[in-house]
Amino acid sequence: MAAELLVCFQAYGQLYDTGVSISYADIRTFKKKPYLVGGNQEPTCNNCLVDDGLAGFCKRLTCPYPEQRNFLEHLILRAELGAPGYEAMLTMNPCDWWPLLQNRTLWLVGDSLSQEFMKTFQCFMYEFWDLDMVDLKHRVVQTDLVRDKVRLGWCANLLHGARICHHRVNDAPEYTAVLPYFYQGLTGKRTDIVMMNTGMWSNDVDTYTSRLGVFAQYYKLHKQELPYFVWRDSSPQFFHTPTGDFDRSEHAVCQPIGFPNGGLTLDKNNVLVSDLETSPHLQTVHEGGWRNQISRPVMQALGIPVIQTWNTSVPIWQYHKNAHDDPNHHDCTHWCHPSAYALWLYDSLVKLQELEGDIAKHISQMPSQQQLDVLDMKAGTEGIVVDPF
Numbered sequence: 155m156a157a158e159l160l161v162c163f164q165a166y167g168q169l170y171d172t173g174v175s176i177s178y179a180d181i182r183t184f185k186k187k188p189y190l191v192g193g194n195q196e197p198t199c200n201n202c203l204v205d206d207g208l209a210g211f212c213k214r215l216t217c218p219y220p221e222q223r224n225f226l227e228h229l230i231l232r233a234e235l236g237a238p239g240y241e242a243m244l245t246m247n248p249c250d251w252w253p254l255l256q257n258r259t260l261w262l263v264g265d266s267l268s269q270e271f272m273k274t275f276q277c278f279m280y281e282f283w284d285l286d287m288v289d290l291k292h293r294v295v296q297t298d299l300v301r302d303k304v305r306l307g308w309c310a311n312l313l314h315g316a317r318i319c320h321h322r323v324n325d326a327p328e329y330t331a332v333l334p335y336f337y338q339g340l341t342g343k344r345t346d347i348v349m350m351n352t353g354m355w356s357n358d359v360d361t362y363t364s365r366l367g368v369f370a371q372y373y374k375l376h377k378q379e380l381p382y383f384v385w386r387d388s389s390p391q392f393f394h395t396p397t398g399d400f401d402r403s404e405h406a407v408c409q410p411i412g413f414p415n416g417g418l419t420l421d422k423n424n425v426l427v428s429d430l431e432t433s434p435h436l437q438t439v440h441e442g443g444w445r446n447q448i449s450r451p452v453m454q455a456l457g458i459p460v461i462q463t464w465n466t467s468v469p470i471w472q473y474h475k476n477a478h479d480d481p482n483h484h485d486c487t488h489w490c491h492p493s494a495y496a497l498w499l500y501d502s503l504v505k506l507q508e509l510e511g512d513i514a515k516h517i518s519q520m521p522s523q524q525q526l527d528v529l530d531m532k533a534g535t536e537g538i539v540v541d542p543f
Contacts, residue, residue, distance in 0.1 A: 181244050182230050188244045189278060190499065191215075191226050191492040201280050209285050212277035217473055217490035225473060225492055235422045239466075243500035248279050254506050255279075257315040258343065261381075263350040265324050267389055270488060272320035274495035276310045279318070283310045290321060300339030303332040305543045324355040324541065326369035331538045333372060333380065334531040337523075344520050346381040347513065349461070349502065353388040353445040354487060357400060362445060366452050372534040373456055379521060379531060382513045384505065385453045386461045386498065388445035392471040392486040396435045397443070400487065408486035410471045412436055420469050439468070459512075461505045467494040 176193065180186035187193035192215050194202045201209055215222060233240035254260070262272045276283060288294060290307030305328070309319040321340075323329040329350070336342040356362035373380065390411060391398045398411040410417045418428040418436060428436045441447055442464045453460050473493035474486055489495065506513075521529065 176245060176247070178233070178241050178245050182234070184226075188226070188229075189247050190243055190496045191222065191229075192277065199281055201283070201285060204285060207285070208273065208276060208287060209280075211273065211491075212280050215277075215491040217493060221473055221490070222492060225470075225496075228469070232420075237420075237422050237424055239424070239500060239504070242504075243497070246500055246503065248282055250503060251279065252316075254347075254503070254510075255312060255316040255318070258345040258347065259309070259317040259319050259341075261319050261321055261342075261346060261348045261350075263321045263323060263329055263348055264352050264386070265322070265354050266488060267354060268351060268386075269320055269322055270491070271386075271495045271498055272308075272318070274491060274499055275318055277491070278499055279310070279312060282312050282316075284312075286311065290319060294319070294341055295339055296341060297335075297339050300332065300335045303335070303540075304340075323352060326352045326365045327538050328540045330369045330372045331535055331540050333376070334535060336380070336531070337526045337529070342381060344381060344523050344526055345517055347506070348381055348383045349386055350383060351386040351388060353449065354400075356445070359444065359448065362448055366449060368538060370452055370456055373458075375534040376531055377457070378519065379526060379529060382509075382516045383458045384461055384502075384509070385449065385458050386502070387464050388443060388449065389487075389494065390439070390443060390464060390468050390471075392474065397439050398471075398486070399444070407484060408471060408474045411439055411468060418468060420465060424465050426465055426468060459505065459509055461498070461502050463494070463498045463501050466497050466501070470494040470497070 176186045176188060181188050192212065202213060204210070205213060217225065229240055229244055233244060262268050262275065264271075288309040288311060290309060291301055291304045294309055295301045295304055305322045305324070307319060307321040309317050311317050321329070323332075329352070332340070337344075352365070353362060356365055373383070391400055392408040392411060393400050394407070394409055395401050396412075398409075412418050412428060412433055418426050418439060421427050426440050428440070430437055430440070438444055438447070442450070442462075446464060450460060470489065470493050471486075473489045520526070
């Protein structure tokens with residue numbers, strides 16, 4: 155690992171001492187802080203000295219410090235139990251992502267949860283980013299036509315052609331309407347990867363089913379021309395309701411799903427456990443929540459792989475403090491940092507590593523970049539209704 159890190163750090167022009175690395179032994183005894191929860195590059199760092207903007211955010215994060223420690227203890231406890239993935243995520247470093255990022259853009263497309271996930275990703279790649287927040291709408295998009303179709307977002311430019319971009323969309327039709335301009339306005343390339351999720355802005359089955367159907371129809375028409383897509387599953391919520399789902403009439407403090415009637419636990423194999431005889435309503439939670447029950451077969455039919463984050467996110471119910479500046483805003487959807495978003499980063503890495511062969515195959519079967527840059531991809535967008543920004 156040290157030799158691989160050396161190559162990666164040298165590629166970024168960083169200093170790296172092959173005799174120094176963050177080991178699990180140091181992490182479990184709290185001698186070292188993992189990259190995943192804000193640990194600095196070893197043995198030296200540059201951006202960690204910057205104290206303003208998102209750089210300052212990455213330095214301090216937003217969860218109160220006792221909760222940051224509690225979250226790290228949760229990860230270590232899971233690793234000590236032998237739960238799959240936890241030791242690996244604690245020792246994950248920015249260079250693990252390097253083969254997946256170089257010479258392409260990784261697009262994180264979705265609502266405010268994807269927006270927060272983008273912040274986690276940037277902070278993880280902290281020392282390899284120039285700290286410029288490149289506004290998607292005004293500094294990336296190339297034409298006024300496309301600019302009018304983009305809500306907001308930003309890009310983090312790494313080196314050697316690597317870029318991470320967040321494109322904020324609140325539902326699937328909104329993104330579908332701009333996909334015809336992926337190459338001719340959004341500056342997308344055929345080698346890019348789109349990691350997408352929408353759902354939290356749809357609060358009933360019919361609405362969510364209809365919105366996903368708009369995207370599915372377009373994707374089936376243009377799969378060969380579009381970049382490689384992966385879907386991140388929807389996340390649990392922790393409102394004062396039987397399954398934690400948002401209820402406009404309910405504004406109590408956040409609570410574990412299923413509380414106080416036994417609730418759920420996560421076993422050492424990352425499987426949710428509860429007493430379904432006394433709490434049969436939790437069957438939906440065991441199956442990933444109602445949004446994932448809808449999206450999963452849609453993605454399977456489209457051939458879009460799914461990054462599964464639901465189970466490991468369910469125990470992370472207590473990290474909603476400081477998700478908003480307003481202390482009276484009881485937000486049981488968004489987490490503070492670091493928290494569940496850090497788990498998603500590891501889950502995403504593992505899934506994309508698993509898919510590298512499929513990604514390469516998809517790219518090899520696509521039209522050339524020159525063809526894509528002039529291709530008309532508007533078919534399938536007729537009649538799409540997008541909520542005003």
